[in-house]
Amino acid sequence: MSVNTFGRLLRFTTWGESHGPALGAVVDGCPPGLALTEGDLQPFLDARRPGQSKFTTQRKEPDQVRILSGVFEGRTTGTPISLMIENVDQRSKDYSEVAKAYRPGHADYAYDAKYGFRDYRGGGRSSARETAARVAAGGVARLVIPEVSIHAYVSEVGGDPIEPANFDAAEIARNPFFCPDAAAAARWAERIEAVRKAGSSIGAVVECVATGVPAGWGAPLYGKLDADLASAMMGINAVKGVEIGDGFAAARLSGEENADPMRPGDGAPAFESNHAGGVAGGISTGQPVVVRVAFKPTSSILTPQPTVTRANDNGEHAATELFTKGRHDPCVGIRGAPVVAAMMALVLADHKLLHRGQCG
Numbered sequence: 001m002s003v004n005t006f007g008r009l010l011r012f013t014t015w016g017e018s019h020g021p022a023l024g025a026v027v028d029g030c031p032p033g034l035a036l037t038e039g040d041l042q043p044f045l046d047a048r049r050p051g052q053s054k055f056t057t058q059r060k061e062p063d064q065v066r067i068l069s070g071v072f073e074g075r076t077t078g079t080p081i082s083l084m085i086e087n088v089d090q091r092s093k094d095y096s097e098v099a100k101a102y103r104p105g106h107a108d109y110a111y112d113a114k115y116g117f118r119d120y121r122g123g124g125r126s127s128a129r130e131t132a133a134r135v136a137a138g139g140v141a142r143l144v145i146p147e148v149s150i151h152a153y154v155s156e157v158g159g160d161p162i163e164p165a166n167f168d169a170a171e172i173a174r175n176p177f178f179c180p181d182a183a184a185a186a187r188w189a190e191r192i193e194a195v196r197k198a199g200s201s202i203g204a205v206v207e208c209v210a211t212g213v214p215a216g217w218g219a220p221l222y223g224k225l226d227a228d229l230a231s232a233m234m235g236i237n238a239v240k241g242v243e244i245g246d247g248f249a250a251a252r253l254s255g256e257e258n259a260d261p262m263r264p265g266d267g268a269p270a271f272e273s274n275h276a277g278g279v280a281g282g283i284s285t286g287q288p289v290v291v292r293v294a295f296k297p298t299s300s301i302l303t304p305q306p307t308v309t310r311a312n313d314n315g316e317h318a319a320t321e322l323f324t325k326g327r328h329d330p331c332v333g334i335r336g337a338p339v340v341a342a343m344m345a346l347v348l349a350d351h352k353l354l355h356r357g358q359c360g
Contacts, residue, residue, distance in 0.1 A: 012027045013025065024083045026080050029350075070082060104307050130237060141350075154336075157192065216283060217284040260276055271287050302324065305321065306321055
């Protein structure tokens with residue numbers, strides 16, 4: 001069984017590899033009659049596109065999306081929407097050594113153990129390149145939830161967090177780190193540049209906030225909104241942790257501290273805090289939905305690491321050292337912000353349609 005599809009009513013399937021001729025997504029279940037052109041999707045892909053600063057991989061990909069089906073005369077038809085993005089700047093020769101040995105921290109060995117065969121060129125499906133297809137699909141999902149506003153930003157790099165008092169939403173688009181804190185962005189520039197020159201990498205945390213989500217989306221017990229968000233975010237390559245609302249910090253609070261007190265509001269309760277991250281019992285409360293996603297350091301680095309070769313005909317591995325040639329992100333979490341926002345949109349759009357299907 002190959003699991004490359006996500007969602008229930010709004011379903012998307014991604015296809016393609018890092019160094020194949022193209023990659024893309026098929027989005028099924030999108031309601032008909034929504035205005036959609038390639039120009040509507042391109043800004044999201046441009047935000048994720050590599051090679052835009054010295055702080056990301058220098059692979060030069062235009063990431064121009066093509067709509068191959070599901071749209072007629074500028075409107076969705078209700079049939080599957082096929083999206084394609086060509087790969088134009090592959091350097092597969094950079095991975096000749098990876099074909100013989102496994103990169104520590106990467107999915108090389110796990111893929112080989114499962115399939116007995118792997119696409120070593122850039123990691124194939126395990127590459128962050130696959131996320132371009134998710135971003136394109138997320139652009140379609142946003143059409144389904146026009147009432148929702150989604151903002152994703154990097155809140156921490158290498159253990160250095162932003163200062164909440166310095167938060168400026170306008171700053172996110174002014175620096176290459178999707179950072180809302182100008183002072184933190186300046187620190188990160190020095191840190192990531194040093195890491196890049198050293199041939200190493202560091203991790204990051206991306207926070208995503210969706211406002212305008214009405215109360216009632218999600219379902220108990222096995223269709224929880226927060227459970228699907230966690231699954232969607234954990235499915236992103238290089239993600240190792242997800243928090244909803246206060247997340248792990250909630251375990252260090254008392255019941256009084258963790259509660260979100262309510263007062264009478266204008267037609268709905270007014271909450272005095274949002275420790276729950278906008279979800280209670282798996283159902284949205286009408287508050288902002290808040291998710292934090294932890295990205296590990298990029299596994300493809302220039303620092304030699306102890307590893308083993310692929311097994312020979314006798315099933316034996318040999319000890320060796322490996323460093324990865326090529327062009328890689330010193331901090332892959334930086335470009336993770338558009339991907340996290342896309343997955344938020346895809347989950348929320350799916351749950352809107354599920355809610356409408358059950359409750360009208």
